Amino acid sequence: MGTLYYGESGTPIGIEDRALAHLKVAITTKLRRGESFTLSWYHPADQPRGRSTLWLHPSIALRFVFDDPDSPELSRDWVEELMRSANSTGGIMLVEENLDSDHLADKRPQPVG
Template identity: 35%
Template sequence: MGTLHVGRISRIDLPDPVLAHVHAVVIAKLRVHEPVLVCWIAPDGRRDEVLVHPAMSIVVRYDVDDGLALDRAWLERLMRSANGVGGLRLTAEAIAEMAALGARAPESDAAAPAG
């Protein structure tokens, strides 16, 4: 389980394969100086949201030492979400599906899950 720290007050614990995808999308948005709204369900059951912008510090800590394979279909799905009005939504279902990516060999052009 890795951790994404945004600024000084927001912390999101995510399975490493999920964190790798979220990290890639957030960095892609910040590289073009676009803020991104990130939404997730906190461990206490509350929905948390943070608007990540280029002036914020981002710290990503992975439990694994080596690089994680990224699934293009999931990156595209997350980027569409990040570009939408609701922002990058990390639902329990999406997190479970992306976490499963780490349990199987990466596929070069895997189809995006329905949703």
């Protein structure tokens, strides 16, 4: 389980390492371009029901911490899907990786934890 820290509050946001690695690529690409956007996710089962959204801006401190010291192999399709959602009016909605491209329409948002 990796952790995303955003802003001065330093409140940790637990995200599975593989998902966090993919998010890191999408987020840093957007922020490097000076673009702001939102990141949303559904709360994991061990938290109160609901969802959260962050407004990501290049001037706000951001840190990615991974439990696994080795970087996972990235899925180009998943990164591209995250980038497409980052460019939409709704921003990035963290969804589960779907390894079977024939079932892309069946994706549903998943908890990040």
